[in-house]
Amino acid sequence: MSERTYAEHAGISRGAVQKARKTGRLVLFADGSINAVASDARRGVMTDPDQQMRSRGGLGAGEGAVSGPGDSTSYLKARTALTVYQAQERQLSIQKKKGVLVDRARAETLVFRLARQERDTWVTWPTRVAALMAAQLSAEMEKASGNPVTIETAILQRVLETHVREQLDALADLRVSLA
Numbered sequence: 001m002s003e004r005t006y007a008e009h010a011g012i013s014r015g016a017v018q019k020a021r022k023t024g025r026l027v028l029f030a031d032g033s034i035n036a037v038a039s040d041a042r043r044g045v046m047t048d049p050d051q052q053m054r055s056r057g058g059l060g061a062g063e064g065a066v067s068g069p070g071d072s073t074s075y076l077k078a079r080t081a082l083t084v085y086q087a088q089e090r091q092l093s094i095q096k097k098k099g100v101l102v103d104r105a106r107a108e109t110l111v112f113r114l115a116r117q118e119r120d121t122w123v124t125w126p127t128r129v130a131a132l133m134a135a136q137l138s139a140e141m142e143k144a145s146g147n148p149v150t151i152e153t154a155i156l157q158r159v160l161e162t163h164v165r166e167q168l169d170a171l172a173d174l175r176v177s178l179a
Contacts, residue, residue, distance in 0.1 A: 006034045010043070020047075048075065119171075122164050130157035 003021070007014045020026050020039075025046045027038035095101040134151040141149040 001034045001036050003034065006036060006039065009036055010040065119168055122168055126157050126160035126164055130154075130160055133160075 001009065003014055003017045006026075007017045010017070017026070017034075020043060021028070021034075023046075025039070025043050027035040027042055029035055092101065131153045134153045134156045137156075138149050138151045141151075
């Protein structure tokens with residue numbers, strides 16, 4: 001088939017046929033003529049369906065048309081999905097730059113470190129305050145009863161440690177989810 005005949009057959013311009021020949025989208029016989037059936041199949045696989053519709057004067061898959069042997073709706077869906085993904089990616093990038101979003105791994109590490117510091121502070125608290133509390137309680141009880149009272153620092157420290165550890169165990173069951 002000649003270029004002119006194939007152009008009429010395919011519903012495209014002769015220039016489009018020449019361009020398809022240069023880019024290898026046509027199957028040629030040994031004498032240089034065009035194998036219409038094989039060329040239609042190759043063009044269907046190698047050509048953007050949306051571009052084919054525009055070259056025919058159509059608007060694309062919005063009209064419900066299918067271009068060539070391939071389904072243009074799958075191409076358009078993929079292209080739309082890519083465009084949506086790129087827009088979401090740009091929006092996330094902007095939010096990161098504005099400081100609205102933070103890196104999840106970094107946030108989880110920071111929360112863990114803060115919880116660990118808080119836990120360590122509470123674990124050492126009974127040791128730091130037991131003597132002071134024992135002295136204050138002894139003074140208050142002596143003042144109220146009029147008799148000298150001595151509260152052992154070690155006993156008060158053990159009692160405080162028991163209650164603090166129970167509270168920390170209860171807090172350990174809490175799970176932070178940043179999902």
